Amino acid sequence: MTVATVHDRPAASDAARDMVFVPGGTFRMGSDRHYPEEAPVHRVRVDGFWIDRTPVTNARFRAFVRATGHVTLAERRPKAADYPGALPHMLQAGSLVFKAPKGAVDHRDFGAWWRFKFGTSWRRPLGPGSSIAGLDDHPVVHVAYADAEAYAAWAGKNMPTEAEWEYAARGGLDGAEFAWGDELTPGGRHMANTWQGNFPHQNLAEDGYERTSPVNAFPPNGYGLHDMTGNVWEWTADFFSPRHPADAPKACCIPQNPRGGGENGSYNPSQPAIRIPRRVVKGGSHLCAPNYCRRYRPAARHPHPVDTSTSHIGFRCVLRSGS
Numbered sequence: 001m002t003v004a005t006v007h008d009r010p011a012a013s014d015a016a017r018d019m020v021f022v023p024g025g026t027f028r029m030g031s032d033r034h035y036p037e038e039a040p041v042h043r044v045r046v047d048g049f050w051i052d053r054t055p056v057t058n059a060r061f062r063a064f065v066r067a068t069g070h071v072t073l074a075e076r077r078p079k080a081a082d083y084p085g086a087l088p089h090m091l092q093a094g095s096l097v098f099k100a101p102k103g104a105v106d107h108r109d110f111g112a113w114w115r116f117k118f119g120t121s122w123r124r125p126l127g128p129g130s131s132i133a134g135l136d137d138h139p140v141v142h143v144a145y146a147d148a149e150a151y152a153a154w155a156g157k158n159m160p161t162e163a164e165w166e167y168a169a170r171g172g173l174d175g176a177e178f179a180w181g182d183e184l185t186p187g188g189r190h191m192a193n194t195w196q197g198n199f200p201h202q203n204l205a206e207d208g209y210e211r212t213s214p215v216n217a218f219p220p221n222g223y224g225l226h227d228m229t230g231n232v233w234e235w236t237a238d239f240f241s242p243r244h245p246a247d248a249p250k251a252c253c254i255p256q257n258p259r260g261g262g263e264n265g266s267y268n269p270s271q272p273a274i275r276i277p278r279r280v281v282k283g284g285s286h287l288c289a290p291n292y293c294r295r296y297r298p299a300a301r302h303p304h305p306v307d308t309s310t311s312h313i314g315f316r317c318v319l320r321s322g323s
Contacts, residue, residue, distance in 0.1 A: 019319060020224050024048040027167050027174045031299035037242050038299045046167045051160065052316035054215035054226045055139035055234060056151060058132045061122060064151050073144035074121045074309045082307075094118040095142040096310040097126055098211075098287060101201050107292055113200040114310075125311055137214040139232045139314035145279050145306040148235045148315035157317035162238040162280045162301065164318055169229070169283065169298035171222030179221040179229045179298055184290075192218050192230030194296045195289035211286060211311070229296050230288065232314035233281040233304070240278040240303035278303035285312040 024047040031038040064070060074095040080086065097117050105112035117127040122142045124130045132138070143151075152159050160168070169179050176182055180191050190196075190207035197204035209217070213231055220226050281304045284296035295302060304313065 018053050019050040020053050021050050022046075022048060022164075022168050022223055025167070027170060029163060029166055029299070031297070034294065034297070034299065037301060044163045044167070046163055047321065049160075049164055049321070050319035051164070051168050051225065052157075052318070053220075053224065055232060055314045055316045056148075057137055057215055058122070058140050059136035061140040061143070061151060062136075064154050068150075068154055070147070070150055070154075072122055072142065072147045072309070073307065074142045090116070092118045093121070095120040096308065098200075098311050100203060103201050104198065105200065120311075135212070137216070138212045139215055139227070141212065141232060141311050141314050142309040143235075143314060144309045145235050147309075151315075152317045155317060157319050159235065159237040160316070160318040162236045162282065165234065165236050165282045166298050166301075168223060168225055169221065171220075171225065171228070173222060177297060180219070184296075190218070192227070192284075192296060193286045194230040194284065195287055195292075197289070199287065199289035199292040209286060213286070228283055228298070230284055231286055232283075232312050233285045233302070234283050235304075235313065235315040236280045236282055238280045240280050240301075276305045276307050279306055280304075281313060287312050 024045070026043055026045045028041050029044040030041045032041050075093050077093050078086075078091050080088070080091055083091065094117050096114050097120055098113055099115050101112050119128040120126070120142060122140050123132060125132060125135075125141055149159055170176065171179050173179070173181065178184060178191070180186070185191065193207055193209050193213040195203060196206040203210055207213075207218075215231070216226050218226065218230070221228055280301050282298075282301055284293070284300060288294065288296045294300075
């Protein structure tokens with residue numbers, strides 16, 4: 001992880017630019033009506049904090065990279081010692097990219113729609129030959145947790161806790177199903193960038209987007225925050241633990257570590273000797289569909305390996321009192 005010097009960081013007056021203050025309060029976190037890892041509903045007190053109005057964009061991440069020289073995990077060749085048992089030809093820099101199959105597939109087979117592409121990074125989100133030209137206002141993707149943490153440190157901010165993130169996502173609607181109320185598409189209006197059609201092969205793109213969208217393309221929630229639902233999943237600072245230890249979390253739309261290698265290749269975060277920590281990601285993404293991964297809700301949560309980047313995970317930052 002690149003450590004920025006004080007001279008590399010934005011001016012203090014810029015730290016809260018385009019952030020929203022979320023007043024402290026108590027809310028009901030989680031859900032008892034959906035996936036088991038979301039239960040039980042429990043009351044949580046959150047102190048007031050500032051949070052980015054949108055996910056960090058390509059433009060903002062580029063400014064960070066130019067100032068610090070940071071090289072993301074996806075751009076670095078992995079060390080064989082870190083991935084015992086990995087196939088040598090897989091030890092190359094790259095990241096996971098979504099590719100729709102030609103027809104219906106078994107939803108348990110993540111490999112049917114995920115491809116590990118060498119040379120893929122935040123600069124080349126679809127692999128070699130692609131670019132982020134014209135995507136400055138789209139969320140940065142292909143960032144591992146350490147990359148997000150490095151950006152936050154450079155910006156003088158923090159990574160949000162899961163409770164802070166969910167509280168902000170609810171926008172003051174404590175207990176509502178979605179960030180805007182209890183209907184997914186009120187009056188037929190799409191409120192977030194999610195999947196319409198039969199995932200993963202049929203993308204109707206009724207909301208106007210097949211992949212990521214500009215971070216302000218959809219209405220803000222009650223706190224004025226954009227994309228707290230859909231577009232890209234977002235990293236939080238919390239390590240994942242299931243709410244119901246007797247029930248393993250159901251697999252969703254986040255793939256296994258593509259490099260293999262014993263525990264690295266397993267996606268069960270509750271296994272006895274896990275080597276790669278999982279952090280909680282929140283918010284769902286443009287790949288969440290009614291027929292698969294209904295995690296376009298504030299209560300939804302999922303584990304993701306800290307060493308794995310994808311084309312549908314980004315982040316945003318917070319500022320706390322005293323930060």
